[in-house]
Amino acid sequence: MLEAIGRITILLVLAFAVLIALALIVCAFALHTKKIILPNFLLFVTSVLYEPLRRLLPFFHVDPTLIDRVSIEIRNSLNYTEFSATKMEERVLLLPQCIRSTECPAKLSPLDGIHCMECGKCVIVELSAVCKELGIRMYISPGGTFTGRILMHSRPKAVVGVACYPNLHDGMLNAKLMGVPAQGVPLTTPGCVNTTVDCEEVITRCKLLQISK
Ligand code: SF4
Structure with a gap:
């Protein structure tokens, strides 16, 4: 039982990490190319993971307002x-x-x-x-x-x-x-x-x- 819980926890942590990594890559791509791919996915991830992403970015020497900038760009684009x-x-x-x-x-x-x-x-x-x-x-x-x-x-x-x-x-x-x-x-x-x-x-x-x- 404990082993199963441990595996599920590891899987969840890995899924969380992959989601964050994917969101960061798509954010960087959006800012670099001015093209927004997967806007609804990105908006969902940046909304749900807003705080963790903002806390994580400074560890990579990235300005945490990146998340805000990208999410506003996406909203502008979706509302256009x-x-x-x-x-x-x-x-x-x-x-x-x-x-x-x-x-x-x-x-x-x-x-x-x-x-x-x-x-x-x-x-x-x-x-x-x-x-x-x-x-x-x-x-x-x-x-x-x-x-x-x-x-x-x-x-x-x-x-x-x-x-x-x-x-x-x-x-x-x-x-x-x-x-x-x-x-x-x-x-x-x-x-x-x-x-x-x-x-x-x-x-x-x-x-x-x-x-x-
Ligand atoms: S331009 Fe208008 S808003 Fe700006 S300081 Fe003058 S009265 Fe205030």
Whole structure:
């Protein structure tokens, strides 16, 4: 009996190790070639083994955010067709409040977040101008639960979200549960204040329909 349990344990450990090794190889391939193979398998493995993979990667001198980067790329890729089929006016761009200037004069509305006053002290003014030109609604969320409130209020058919990796991970999952295809753009400098984002990347995601046609 004990021998059987021992064998089963060894088999499970081996299967676990093979799964992790396979996931790491597919992740590395995806990042290296920009091609995602077995996206659903990879998304499943990176979701289920998120914590073990993040803890394991530093032992191989690999940045643990590799898992986040790959899983966001996969979600973006899986949502692409549905997202790009929506009209511009059906989309919203959701920004985190941490990319605002620390001298931001904008006021918070309990209904739909922070209203930018276009003072020009942060990149939001540029993103706001592009959104107005495209007809996309832009919202600045002061925090996690508020994001859900904004989505309930704006009822978009597609969303582009900007956030740090953990918030983006949760946000894209929630959007999926709400049936809203999302495109995620991670912050280039995370933190609580003075964070940064690649604006070109945000604009490219917002314009996906125009690029694909
Ligand atoms: S541009 Fe808008 S969000 Fe940025 S600091 Fe000025 S008012 Fe605040």
